[in-house]
Amino acid sequence: MSVLELANTSRWYGNVVAVNDVSMRIGPGVTGLLGPNGAGKTTLIAMMSGFLAPSAGTVTLDGDPVWANVSIYRSIGLVPEREASFGYLSGRQFVRANAELHKLSAPGAATDRALDIVEMAEPADRLISTYSKGMRQRIKLAAALVHDPSVLLLDEPFNGVDPRQRMHLMELLTRMGGEGRTVLFSSHILEEVEQIARHIEVVVSGRHAASGDFGAIRRLMTDRPNVYLVRSSDDRRLATVLMGADSVSGVQLEPRGGVQVQVTDFGAFALALPRLAQEHRISLREVTPTDESLESVFAYLVSA
Amino acid sequence: MNATISRLALQSLFGQKRWWVLIALPLLQIGLAVLVRVLSGGETGGAFEPVLVVFGLGLVLPLVALLVTTGVLGPEIDDGSIVYLLSKPISRYVVALSKLLVAVVVTVVLGAGSLVVAGLILEPSEPGQALAVGIGAAVAGTAYCAAFVMLSAISRHGMVVGLIYVLVFEGLLASWLAGLRYLSVSAFGRRIAGSLDSALEPIAGNLPLGYAWIASLVVLAAGCYVAGRRLSRFQLRGDE
Amino acid sequence: MAQPTEGPRSGVIHDIGYRPYTGPRLGTGAAARSLFVTGLLNAYGIGRSGRAKGLPMTLLAMMLVPAAIMVAVMVTLGLTEGFLDYGSYPVTLMLVIVIFVAAQAPVLFSRDLRSGAISLYLARPLPATSYALVRWASLFVAILVFIGLPVTVLYVGALTAEADVSEHTGDYLAAMVGIVLLSAVLATLSGLVAAHTRRRGLAVGVTIIALLVSTGVVSAVQAITSQQGNETAGLVVGLLSPFSLVDGVQAELLGGQSSFMVPPDTTGWGLLYLVVCLAVVAAGLWLLVRYYRKQAGR
Numbered sequence: 001m002s003v004l005e006l007a008n009t010s011r012w013y014g015n016v017v018a019v020n021d022v023s024m025r026i027g028p029g030v031t032g033l034l035g036p037n038g039a040g041k042t043t044l045i046a047m048m049s050g051f052l053a054p055s056a057g058t059v060t061l062d063g064d065p066v067w068a069n070v071s072i073y074r075s076i077g078l079v080p081e082r083e084a085s086f087g088y089l090s091g092r093q094f095v096r097a098n099a100e101l102h103k104l105s106a107p108g109a110a111t112d113r114a115l116d117i118v119e120m121a122e123p124a125d126r127l128i129s130t131y132s133k134g135m136r137q138r139i140k141l142a143a144a145l146v147h148d149p150s151v152l153l154l155d156e157p158f159n160g161v162d163p164r165q166r167m168h169l170m171e172l173l174t175r176m177g178g179e180g181r182t183v184l185f186s187s188h189i190l191e192e193v194e195q196i197a198r199h200i201e202v203v204v205s206g207r208h209a210a211s212g213d214f215g216a217i218r219r220l221m222t223d224r225p226n227v228y229l230v231r232s233s234d235d236r237r238l239a240t241v242l243m244g245a246d247s248v249s250g251v252q253l254e255p256r257g258g259v260q261v262q263v264t265d266f267g268a269f270a271l272a273l274p275r276l277a278q279e280h281r282i283s284l285r286e287v288t289p290t291d292e293s294l295e296s297v298f299a300y301l302v303s304a
Numbered sequence: 305m306n307a308t309i310s311r312l313a314l315q316s317l318f319g320q321k322r323w324w325v326l327i328a329l330p331l332l333q334i335g336l337a338v339l340v341r342v343l344s345g346g347e348t349g350g351a352f353e354p355v356l357v358v359f360g361l362g363l364v365l366p367l368v369a370l371l372v373t374t375g376v377l378g379p380e381i382d383d384g385s386i387v388y389l390l391s392k393p394i395s396r397y398v399v400a401l402s403k404l405l406v407a408v409v410v411t412v413v414l415g416a417g418s419l420v421v422a423g424l425i426l427e428p429s430e431p432g433q434a435l436a437v438g439i440g441a442a443v444a445g446t447a448y449c450a451a452f453v454m455l456s457a458i459s460r461h462g463m464v465v466g467l468i469y470v471l472v473f474e475g476l477l478a479s480w481l482a483g484l485r486y487l488s489v490s491a492f493g494r495r496i497a498g499s500l501d502s503a504l505e506p507i508a509g510n511l512p513l514g515y516a517w518i519a520s521l522v523v524l525a526a527g528c529y530v531a532g533r534r535l536s537r538f539q540l541r542g543d544e
Numbered sequence: 545m546a547q548p549t550e551g552p553r554s555g556v557i558h559d560i561g562y563r564p565y566t567g568p569r570l571g572t573g574a575a576a577r578s579l580f581v582t583g584l585l586n587a588y589g590i591g592r593s594g595r596a597k598g599l600p601m602t603l604l605a606m607m608l609v610p611a612a613i614m615v616a617v618m619v620t621l622g623l624t625e626g627f628l629d630y631g632s633y634p635v636t637l638m639l640v641i642v643i644f645v646a647a648q649a650p651v652l653f654s655r656d657l658r659s660g661a662i663s664l665y666l667a668r669p670l671p672a673t674s675y676a677l678v679r680w681a682s683l684f685v686a687i688l689v690f691i692g693l694p695v696t697v698l699y700v701g702a703l704t705a706e707a708d709v710s711e712h713t714g715d716y717l718a719a720m721v722g723i724v725l726l727s728a729v730l731a732t733l734s735g736l737v738a739a740h741t742r743r744r745g746l747a748v749g750v751t752i753i754a755l756l757v758s759t760g761v762v763s764a765v766q767a768i769t770s771q772q773g774n775e776t777a778g779l780v781v782g783l784l785s786p787f788s789l790v791d792g793v794q795a796e797l798l799g800g801q802s803s804f805m806v807p808p809d810t811t812g813w814g815l816l817y818l819v820v821c822l823a824v825v826a827a828g829l830w831l832l833v834r835y836y837r838k839q840a841g842r
Contacts (some may be wrong), residue, residue, distance in 0.1 A: 046539070046540045049391065050391075051387065051390070051391075051538065051539055051540040052539045052540055053539060068536065068537075070390075070392070070393050070394060070395060070396065071393050072393075073391050073392050073393045074393050076391070078387070078391045080384070080387050080540075082383065082384045082385070082387070083383075083385075084385045084388055085379065085380070085383050085385045086316075086385060086388070087320075088315060088316065088319030088320050089312075089315065089319070097308050097311075097312055098388065098392075100308040101306070101308050101309070101389065101392040101394060102392055102393065103393070103394075143388065321740070321741070322746070325746075325750055329753070329757070332757070332761070336761060336764075336765070339765060339777075339781075340765065340768055343765070343768060343769055343772060343774055343777050344768060344772055345772075354764050354767070354768075355764065358764075359760065359761070359764060363757060363760065364757075367753050367757070370749070371749065371753075374745065374746075374749070375746075378745065379743065460745075461745065462745070463745040463746065463748065463749045464745065464748060464749070466749075467748075467749060467752055467753075471639075471752075471756070
């Protein structure tokens with residue numbers, strides 16, 4: 001239920017290829033669409049929401065094509081990046097208009113519910129032109145949620161939003177994902193994605209660079225040595241000993257204590273480290289992988 | 305026909321600064337009629353044609369239609385807000401038609417309505433004339449709206465192209481190159497007005513009556529079709 | 545670069561290159577001057593993309609071609625009498641002037657307001673009042689050049705065709721004063737429309753419609769009143785269009801010929817027309833400055 005599928009999708013404008021042969025499945029839960037600026041994130045979201053036709057390949061929601069098919073909007077809620085210029089309407093009127101356009105049987109109740117979810121019930125009767133940026137973002141979200149969609153697409157939802165509202169928005173998205181909805185949001189700010197989306201899709205220069213859990217992705221990057229920080233009772237001696245192991249490609253003494261170890265064979269190292277430590281009577285106090293964060297994964301993917 | 309879209313279109317026309325401009329021309333038309341009436345002290349026979357036909361039907365009506373129509377569709381396509389109206393399970397043709405309907409109603413009420421009022425002011429003893437002009441204006445106004453909605457759906461410069469059509473094409477060319485009257489919406493309006501009241505015969509121009517009606521309908525249908533199709537194929541060009 | 549720290553941690557920032565500007569600074573006068581010059585050039589598309597030059601330059605050519613043709617005719621046929629009227633040139637080419645004014649006023653007024661760059665301008669030492677006045681001045685001079693250049697071409701052509709110098713010079717100077725007034729009024733009106741509507745398409749449309757319709761109304765009503773013999777009404781109506789307004793001043797006070805049906809024929813009326821002209825410009829400038837100061841206050 002509610003799986004967005006892109007199959008060999010490409011989009012080009014004349015000689016410029018914006019999206020290059022991308023295939024991905026976006027299922028229930030929160031997925032982060034990640035990529036540097038110009039990577040094609042907005043193009044992908046436009047294709048997924050039926051506002052851009054793929055030049056090649058297909059984009060489907062549960063098998064139904066998304067392009068030129070207005071009935072899929074019953075299941076999709078879209079929060080575009082652009083500001084809506086409906087400043088002459090009040091927040092409530094705007095959300096209610098959206099509810100009516102979705103032909104909901106109880107638009108008033110749906111409007112109230114949506115406004116409550118985004119916590120905009122109180123300022124809802126003021127004109128949108130008087131709202132702050134964060135409030136406008138929340139109204140856009142309310143309009144996208146009013147028909148209780150199973151798929152939610154958000155294009156850079158955290159742009160220009162203040163920290164408190166960011167936290168609120170993150171919590172909201174996590175809740176939506178937990179309810180079984182398919183939530184996809186694009187961002188180029190890694191901390192946000194890291195906190196709520198375990199599953200990521202990375203696009204770089206129009207190509208699909210990686211997909212899945214970012215810890216798992218890291219482990220797949222076998223050509224890059226994993227880096228660990230090991231704190232022990234005798235760092236220098238440990239460093240000397242580890243350098244002798246086959247699975248280790250480099251050691252470096254950290255100025256603040258500990259040894260930074262570059263490991264080419266994760267499995268062998270996991271066996272070798274305790275054995276070597278015991279043989280040489282060195283107590284290990286801490287073993288931490290230092291480059292499994294999304295940031296390092298991303299940096300590796302982008303620079304590849 | 306979707307009532308919400310129509311209501312939103314109406315709110316967008318009158319909820320923003322644009323409404324001043326929309327009201328100005330009809331008021332000017334009525335004011336002009338009053339002024340001429342006052343100045344001529346009752347002998348307004350000769351003034352009917354220049355004030356109502358040349359100025360009213362030929363200038364005020366198309367300009368009102370242009371301002372209304374470009375206001376109802378253009379700005380939303382320009383800044384992408386139309387996405388909110390299109391991301392709904394509603395046929396795009398219905399969206400286009402609902403907006404066009406609002407444009408037509410406002411144009412007829414403001415444009416044709418002010419012409420009827422002006423006509424009654426100038427010639428209160430001959431209400432038939434004013435009504436005939438009003439009906440011709442209503443038909444022409446509808447055709448104008450359809451033509452302009454087509455333009456603003458296709459081009460970002462809908463307002464400028466529309467102005468060129470009204471001022472250059474209809475104003476200058478149609479009076480020099482008589483053949484072009486077959487493509488001039490105001491000529492259709494005049495022919496229809498002329499057919500409804502014998503006093504207006506002279507302004508009717510050399511155009512078959514059937515042609516005037518049919519051509520107006522054709523423009524209306526074409527406008528609906530083009531605007532609807534443009535919206536169905538609407539694409540958001542991502543900047544990435 | 546990390547430096548090994550021993551003992552308590554402390555921080556230090558080395559001066560590796562950032563230096564504040566300590567050189568001579570030009571005053572706000574220079575800022576205003578350069579804004580003026582840039583605005584003037586931008587009105588003709590110079591300093592902007594190629595596409596931006598297309599319309600203004602085409603329109604300028606359209607203004608100059610009739611003048612050039614008339615000069616050629618004069619020189620070859622030696623006609624210099626009863627043929628040339630400097631004052632009526634703007635009215636004859638009214639449509640071209642109106643299109644230029646409507647199309648280029650948004651370049652100077654709407655563009656910055658729409659894009660938000662106005663907040664950058666207003667955050668600089670140049671006060672909002674000066675900004676508004678300088679922008680107006682750029683548009684004013686741009687229109688002045690637009691209308692004045694062809695008329696000057698006519699004058700120079702007439703001189704080379706050995707026309708009567710004193711008579712033509714008198715006519716030319718009178719017409720130029722009228723053109724200065726016309727440019728001021730057009731700049732004020734179109735500037736106000738462009739600043740308030742911000743959307744380029746709407747500003748163009750409203751300006752063209754307002755200028756052409758007002759002039760059309762004036763002509764129509766004056767036609768009726770001259771038939772009816774009601775002069776006063778015709779004179780009053782003539783105040784409603786910039787073209788007839790300036791034409792009236794020029795015809796009565798400067799001894800030119802009028803292109804409208806009911807020009808002022810007494811000094812009193814002529815002065816009234818002049819006062820209205822100046823009042824329109826003054827009021828418009830005041831409104832414009834007030835609008836920009838409100839923007840700055842935000």
